[in-house]
Amino acid sequence: MPKFLKIPERTKKPREYGLTCVLDKGLGMNEVQDILETAEPYIDIVKLGWGTGYITKDIKPKIGLYQKYGISVCMGGTLFEVAVIQNKVDEYCNWLKELGIGYVELSEGTIQLPVDRRLELIRALSKNFRVLSEVGSKDILVVMAPYKWVDSIKGDLDAGSWKVITEGRESGTVGVFRQSGEIRTGLIEEITKGVDYEDLIFEAPQKSQQAWFINEFGPNVNLGNIAASEVIPLETLRLGLRADTLPKFHLSPEQTKASQD
Amino acid sequence: MPKFLKIPERTKKPREYGLTCVLDKGLGMNEVQDILETAEPYIDIVKLGWGTGYITKDIKPKIGLYQKYGISVCMGGTLFEVAVIQNKVDEYCNWLKELGIGYVELSEGTIQLPVDRRLELIRALSKNFRVLSEVGSKDILVVMAPYKWVDSIKGDLDAGSWKVITEGRESGTVGVFRQSGEIRTGLIEEITKGVDYEDLIFEAPQKSQQAWFINEFGPNVNLGNIAASEVIPLETLRLGLRADTLPKFHLSPEQTKASQD
Amino acid sequence: MPKFLKIPERTKKPREYGLTCVLDKGLGMNEVQDILETAEPYIDIVKLGWGTGYITKDIKPKIGLYQKYGISVCMGGTLFEVAVIQNKVDEYCNWLKELGIGYVELSEGTIQLPVDRRLELIRALSKNFRVLSEVGSKDILVVMAPYKWVDSIKGDLDAGSWKVITEGRESGTVGVFRQSGEIRTGLIEEITKGVDYEDLIFEAPQKSQQAWFINEFGPNVNLGNIAASEVIPLETLRLGLRADTLPKFHLSPEQTKASQD
Numbered sequence: 001m002p003k004f005l006k007i008p009e010r011t012k013k014p015r016e017y018g019l020t021c022v023l024d025k026g027l028g029m030n031e032v033q034d035i036l037e038t039a040e041p042y043i044d045i046v047k048l049g050w051g052t053g054y055i056t057k058d059i060k061p062k063i064g065l066y067q068k069y070g071i072s073v074c075m076g077g078t079l080f081e082v083a084v085i086q087n088k089v090d091e092y093c094n095w096l097k098e099l100g101i102g103y104v105e106l107s108e109g110t111i112q113l114p115v116d117r118r119l120e121l122i123r124a125l126s127k128n129f130r131v132l133s134e135v136g137s138k139d140i141l142v143v144m145a146p147y148k149w150v151d152s153i154k155g156d157l158d159a160g161s162w163k164v165i166t167e168g169r170e171s172g173t174v175g176v177f178r179q180s181g182e183i184r185t186g187l188i189e190e191i192t193k194g195v196d197y198e199d200l201i202f203e204a205p206q207k208s209q210q211a212w213f214i215n216e217f218g219p220n221v222n223l224g225n226i227a228a229s230e231v232i233p234l235e236t237l238r239l240g241l242r243a244d245t246l247p248k249f250h251l252s253p254e255q256t257k258a259s260q261d
Numbered sequence: 262m263p264k265f266l267k268i269p270e271r272t273k274k275p276r277e278y279g280l281t282c283v284l285d286k287g288l289g290m291n292e293v294q295d296i297l298e299t300a301e302p303y304i305d306i307v308k309l310g311w312g313t314g315y316i317t318k319d320i321k322p323k324i325g326l327y328q329k330y331g332i333s334v335c336m337g338g339t340l341f342e343v344a345v346i347q348n349k350v351d352e353y354c355n356w357l358k359e360l361g362i363g364y365v366e367l368s369e370g371t372i373q374l375p376v377d378r379r380l381e382l383i384r385a386l387s388k389n390f391r392v393l394s395e396v397g398s399k400d401i402l403v404v405m406a407p408y409k410w411v412d413s414i415k416g417d418l419d420a421g422s423w424k425v426i427t428e429g430r431e432s433g434t435v436g437v438f439r440q441s442g443e444i445r446t447g448l449i450e451e452i453t454k455g456v457d458y459e460d461l462i463f464e465a466p467q468k469s470q471q472a473w474f475i476n477e478f479g480p481n482v483n484l485g486n487i488a489a490s491e492v493i494p495l496e497t498l499r500l501g502l503r504a505d506t507l508p509k510f511h512l513s514p515e516q517t518k519a520s521q522d
Numbered sequence: 523m524p525k526f527l528k529i530p531e532r533t534k535k536p537r538e539y540g541l542t543c544v545l546d547k548g549l550g551m552n553e554v555q556d557i558l559e560t561a562e563p564y565i566d567i568v569k570l571g572w573g574t575g576y577i578t579k580d581i582k583p584k585i586g587l588y589q590k591y592g593i594s595v596c597m598g599g600t601l602f603e604v605a606v607i608q609n610k611v612d613e614y615c616n617w618l619k620e621l622g623i624g625y626v627e628l629s630e631g632t633i634q635l636p637v638d639r640r641l642e643l644i645r646a647l648s649k650n651f652r653v654l655s656e657v658g659s660k661d662i663l664v665v666m667a668p669y670k671w672v673d674s675i676k677g678d679l680d681a682g683s684w685k686v687i688t689e690g691r692e693s694g695t696v697g698v699f700r701q702s703g704e705i706r707t708g709l710i711e712e713i714t715k716g717v718d719y720e721d722l723i724f725e726a727p728q729k730s731q732q733a734w735f736i737n738e739f740g741p742n743v744n745l746g747n748i749a750a751s752e753v754i755p756l757e758t759l760r761l762g763l764r765a766d767t768l769p770k771f772h773l774s775p776e777q778t779k780a781s782q783d
Contacts, residue, residue, distance in 0.1 A: 001577055004613035005604055026493030028295020034550020038578050051502025052493050055262055056299050078504055082266055085511050091265035110504040111516070138504040169504075232548030232574050241573025243600055243632040243660040243691075250607050255633070287754030289556020312763025313754050316523055317560050339765055343527055346772050352526035371765040372777070399765040430765075 007239045008219040008249050013041065013070055017198040018220030019163075020235070021045040022228055023170060023205070025052050031228065032065055039231040040069045045132075047105065047224070049170065050078035063099055073099075077107025077134050085111060089121070093128065107134035109167060119159040126160030132201070136167025136175035146190035153195050165224055166191070168203030172225070181206050188216075197221060205230075210237055211244035219249075268500045269480040269510050274302065274331055278459040279481030280424075281496070282306040283489055284431060284466070286313050292489065293326055300492040301330045306393075308366065308485070310431065311339035324360055334360075338368025338395050346372060350382070354389065368395035370428060380420040387421030393462070397428025397436035407451035414456050426485055427452070429464030433486070442467050449477075458482060466491075471498055472505035480510075529761045530741040530771050535563065535592055539720040540742030541685075542757070543567040544750055545692060545727070547574050553750065554587055561753040562591045567654075569627065569746070571692065572600035585621055595621075599629025599656050607633060611643070615650065629656035631689060641681040648682030654723070658689025658697035668712035675717050688713070690725030690747055703728050710738075719743060727752075732759055733766035741771075 011018035022035075024046050035043070046066050053059055053075045063073045075096065083092035096104060104125050108118065118133075125131050133156040135149060153164045167175030176184050176191075191200070197217050203225040204210045213221045219238040226234055236242045240249025247256040272279035283296075285307050296304070307327050314320055314336045324334045336357065344353035357365060365386050369379065379394075386392050394417040396410060414425045428436030437445050437452075452461070458478050464486040465471050474482045480499040487495055497503040501510025508517045533540035544557075546568050557565070568588050575581055575597045585595045597618065605614035618626060626647050630640065640655075647653050655678040657671060675686045689697030698706050698713075713722070719739050725747040726732050735743045741760040748756055758764045762771025769778040 002617050004610050004617065005576065005608055026299055026490070028292075028299045030291040030295050030552040031550075034552050037580065038548055038550045040579065042577075049494075050504070051497040051500065054266065054502060055303075055496055055500065056493055057301070058298065078507065079502060082502060082507065082511055085516070086266055088265050095263055095265065110507045111512070229548070232578055233571075235577055236573040239573065239577065241576060241601060241604060243572065246600065246604065246632045250604055251633070255607070287560055287751070289553075289560045291552040291556050310755075311765065312758040312761065315527065315763060316564075316757055316761065317754055318562065319559065339768065340763060343763060343768065343772055346777070347527055349526050356524055356526065371768045372773070 007241070010238065011220050013044065015044050017222055019044040019201060019222040019224075020226055020231060021047060021201055021222070021224035022231060023047055023049050023225045024228065025049040025170070026056055027062070027228060029062060029065070032062055035228045035231060036065070036069045036071075039235070040071070042231050042235045043069075043071050045072045045074065045103065048073065048075050050076035051082065052076065054079055060099060063101065067100065072103050072130075073101055074103035074105050074132060075101070077105040077109060080104065080106055081108065081111045084113070084121075093125070096129070102129060103132060104129040105132045105134060105165070106161075107165075107167075109134065109136070109138035115155070119155060122156055122159040122161055126162075130162045131160055132163055132165055133161040134165040134167055138167065138169055138174055140174050140179050146187050149187065149191050150194035153191065153200070157195070157199055163199060163201050163222065164195075165201045165203060168205060168209075168225055170205060170225060172203070172205040172209055176202065177209065181209065183209055183212055185212075192217075207233070207237070207244065210234055211242075214238055214245050215248050268502070271499065272481050274305065276305050278483055280305040280462060280483040280485075281487055281492060282308060282462055282483070282485035283492060284308055284310050284486045285489065286310040286431070287317055288323070288489060290323060290326070293323055296489045296492060297326070297330045297332075300496070301332070303492055303496040304330075304332050306333045306335065306364065309334065309336050311337040312343065313337065315340055321360060324362065328361065333364050333391075334362055335364035335366050335393060336362070338366040338370060341365065341367055342369065342372045345374070345382075354386070357390070363390060364393060365390040366393045366395060366426070367422075368426075368428075370395065370397070370399035376416070380416060383417055383420040383422055387423075391423045392421055393424055393426055394422040395426040395428055399428065399430055399435055401435050401440050407448050410448065410452050411455035414452065414461070418456075418460060424460055424462050424483065425456075426462045426464060429466060429470075429486055431466060431486060433464070433466040433470055437463065438470065442470065444470055444473055446473075453478075468494070468498070468505065471495055472503075475499055475506050476509050529763070532760065533742050535566065537566050539744055541566040541723060541744040541746075542748055542753060543569060543723055543744070543746035544753060545569055545571050545747045546750065547571040547692070548578050549584070549750060551584060551587070554584055557750045557753060558587070558591045558593075561757070562593070564753055564757045565591075565593050567594045567596065567625065570595065570597050572598040573604065574598065576601055582621060585623065589622065594625050594652075595623055596625035596627050596654060597623070599627040599631060602626065602628055603630065603633045606635070606643075615647070618651070624651060625654060626651040627654045627656060627687070628683075629687075629689075631656065631658070631660035637677070641677060644678055644681040644683055648684075652684045653682055654685055654687055655683040656687040656689055660689065660691055660696055662696050662701050668709050671709065671713050672716035675713065675722070679717075679721055685721055685723050685744065686717075687723045687725060687746055690727060690731075692727060692747060694725070694727040694731055694747070698724065699731065703731065705731055705734055707734075714739075729755070729759070729766065732756055733764075736760055736767050737770050
């Protein structure tokens with residue numbers, strides 16, 4: 001990267017926060033090489049979305065390639081949910097170990113888990129994996145009260161989750177978003193009053209959503225479900241090198257006002 | 262693929278039904294290799310959409326690569342329509358033969374063909390090709406009565422079409438869909454009362470459309486106009502490994518009810 | 523390309539008009555090779571959108587590869603705006619020279635420049651670069667009167683801009699478009715009454731926008747912000763090989779009427 005511009009400071013890999021989590025829903029090796037060669041410093045975790053990791057041919061070399069570049073891999077939460085339904089959690093964990101995967105995502109986007117069972121699973125899994133637990137339903141009709149979000153997130157972190165993911169899906173139209181993609185800003189405000197934002201990963205696939213979180217929490221907010229082709233665009237948002245966040249990082253209040261007149 | 266989960270049974274290649282037809286609108290060799298190496302078992306036919314096959318540089322090696330992996334290739338119907346207008350159907354067929362292509366798509370999405378001419382073309386083409394004929398207009402303003410869909414489809418099959426495609430375009434906003442992408446479910450119901458769904462290929466580019474057809478007709482419904490990047494996501498829908506079809510394949514009625522409460 | 527169909531005549535590279543300008547927001551070498559091998563004759567300029575060129579790893583080989591295929595490269599206007607704010611225009615120009623880039627985009631999509639400063643910059647830059655200047659705001663709330671568009675475009679051309687770009691962003695929802703993506707057709711009419719359309723590059727990322735410009739101005743209208751995956755689809759629109767422009771180029775008025783009945 002050239003040095004002639006002044007840009008916001010970013011955390012460095014391996015990051016504890018400032019994470020970009022990519023959604024891989026079946027990328028091939030050529031495309032993976034492309035994103036590694038152009039954007040490796042900006043990617044922390046790759047999620048093989050929902051059940052795609054189970055059916056993609058020859059995923060072992062792909063996982064190895066990500067890891068060689070210092071990127072952690074995990075399977076999607078929906079696959080974990082199917083394993084829970086079929087009483088195959090042990091087999092699921094053994095498979096992850098065979099693949100050399102050190103992260104596991106636990107969710108209840110489609111199934112329902114009693115709270116005790118959820119926390120028991122987090123406690124057990126966190127002995128062998130870094131646990132990413134996800135809060136929020138994939139059902140657009142389910143709206144959860146803010147205090148329940150906070151309680152659920154705190155419970156997960158206490159039980160051993162490394163980070164808690166707020167649900168958004170690939171589309172960014174459920175969970176902390178309205179069906180239109182608009183952010184439930186009051187909900188985010190309530191959640192981050194109760195929980196440190198560095199402990200959260202906000203799924204935010206849409207550009208307007210990413211820009212909002214960066215304008216609200218700064219360049220090092222953790223963001224998830226980022227498409228491979230959007231990693232570099234997202235990094236420009238974090239650094240104020242795109243119109244949507246340029247005023248925050250590069251204009252004085254007077255200049256911003258002038259721009260908006 | 263690992264074996265520890267119970268998943269729905271899929272037909273195997275070469276498939277008579279359970280087809281996934283991919284829309285290729287100009288993919289290069291690296292991307293083609295990617296989808297073949299990750300998803301070859303899930304792809305049956307690749308359509309070089311509308312006139313893209315006519316102008317893409319060096320398509321012969323690409324067609325050969327698809328065929329090497331047991332995938333059939335055809336050109337888009339719009340290209341055929343231009344050949345019809347310009348009285349170049351023979352030249353068009355010779356070109357397909359030079360390219361080693363054994364499938365032909367016949368449509369009238371933009372031009373109008375008298376029924377007799379359409380059936381005569383299907384009869385002639387089916388001597389040398391597997392004919393995929395498409396029913397439905399690309400014009401959003403054209404709405405055809407259900408009985409006309411059924412008559413047209415039956416006529417095509419009788420004349421020699423291998424499968425009949427229901428129009429949806431790349432966008433999924435015409436033909437059997439409303440402009441919003443919503444499915445004309447009453448129309449589909451009427452059509453499949455008169456025609457075996459295994460004889461139809463439903464163009465269904467949007468995820469919600471794919472999920473609807475799978476929830477309605479099962480894992481082996483024929484679906485078309487699937488983007489290359491959506492082949493693995495679609496296969497997860499067919500197997501209940503994504504939230505949108507998980508309840509159908511992996512939850513009991515009681516569990517489904519609990520999930521929706 | 524085969525020869526059996528009659529298609530509209532296109533200008534040839536290096537083109538003075540009939541330009542297709544691609545938006546590259548972080549493509550890797552495999553994907554670049556793909557678009558060059560399939561679509562090189564149809565690409566004139568590649569823009570490394572907004573600040574993506576500043577942060578993409580190892581862009582020098584990518585720029586070299588584009589140029590080897592006769593394609594000019596430029597950085598996005600937003601990066602230039604940040605350089606202006608930070609008083610680093612000289613450093614910016616030196617960096618472009620090191621990279622072997624001969625085009626520069628100047629815009630005020632986010633910042634505000636006094637007219638005199640803008641024209642002075644165009645005059646200075648045009649001594650060493652081909653200048654692409656962009657007119658229009660990236661702010662959806664800013665609506666500029668048609669005569670101001672015309673004045674600004676004429677001023678830029680007089681000061682030395684090679685072409686003037688009309689703002690549309692990656693999304694096609696600002697500038698000459700409404701937030702819905704609909705074209706401000708009255709505005710385009712006013713602009714092209716005052717300025718030759720060959721001197722303009724219309725940013726038109728959406729297919730319906732591309733089709734409108736082609737149906738209005740013919741196959742050799744200059745279009746920008748075209749996604750890499752849309753280059754071949756766009757070329758089919760220019761040649762009437764897709765439904766949206768087929769009637770204009772391949773149907774007689776009587777046939778068009780029949781198609782629309």
